């Protein structure tokens with residue numbers, strides 16, 4: 001039965017109370033997932049249990065129906081809750097596995113000023129690690145790596161691939177020569193908008209400030225804008241800063257709406273990326289490698305060069321297949337100074353410490369001219385568990 005209320009304020013008071021209760025319950029559930037993680041250490045059960053998730057989701061969909069909540073709504077909410085629970089457990093277990101890896105305050109370097117996509121990714125990555133961030137903006141990828149190598153920062157966050165513009169070659173090339181290890185990854189949705197500093201209209205825009213990557217990711221929409229002057233910037237944040245300083249009705253920047261707010265910019269047009277689902281995967285690098293507990297899914301990144309013998313790459317890939325090691329990504333880059341030679345980057349969904357991976361490394365070392373492990377790190381990609389619920 002619905003209660004009757006006298007005023008909007010009164011209704012809002014109740015909504016606020018319910019929202020607070022929801023938050024308190026979410027926090028309580030999160031604490032319980034910590035207890036679950038502790039019990040899994042004792043029983044050495046993996047964090048992810050998709051059978052349990054299936055059962056839980058089906059039960060909640062059924063329960064939701066009793067309250068006229070549709071199945072999609074319930075599923076979406078609980079996918080988010082379970083993702084948080086998995087990542088929270090992972091962060092806790094990783095802290096126990098690497099007790100001195102995370103200090104209460106960490107210095108993190110990234111490309112661009114406040115509000116850049118790399119800055120947003122850094123904040124997101126460290127948000128579950130219960131540590132305070134000191135942010136270090138850098139004007140190029142080389143510096144992001146340098147400041148970690150020289151000890152001025154503890155971590156560096158670098159974009160490595162985007163779902164619409166592909167691999168970020170400059171970052172792959174830096175990985176060839178660095179002594180740093182990959183210790184983490186995070187995938188962030190990228191929501192590009194056209195941002196302006198003053199009220200204006202699309203037909204007035206004749207100059208666009210943007211980093212080359214987002215420009216490429218929005219190429220289809222930008223073509224529809226006709227002949228506009230392109231000013232390339234060293235980061236998305238720099239594009240927003242310049243447009244904010246100009247305060248002109250004919251200039252716009254490509255950037256994220258919430259970052260734009262930091263610069264006093266408002267979206268003139270949202271959702272301008274070629275692909276609706278536009279994601280960037282970032283890697284986190286540090287001076288010291290980490291171990292990944294076997295209770296959570298891990299990724300290992302290798303680089304290797306096979307020389308120019310025909311079929312040598314295939315031989316390497318067969319080693320992985322025969323050991324049942326799933327390859328998540330293969331990228332090749334030229335070796336600077338050695339024309340026609342390629343360096344291969346391989347991401348596999350296997351823990352470096354596993355028997356299979358150790359055997360693979362042994363065999364690959366025999367087959368390659370050069371091989372190096374760039375790092376083993378927790379996979380933060382929590383794929384939602386699908387459920388088949390009966391149609392009405």
Ligand SMILES: O=C(O)C(=O)C[C@]1(C(=O)O)C=C[C@@H](O)C=C1
Pocket residue numbers: 033036047048049050052053056081082085086
């Ligand atoms: O029950 C568990 O085993 C949990 O780890 C908790 C939980 C959840 O949040 O409900 C999270 C991850 C598992 O895949 C299943 C369920």
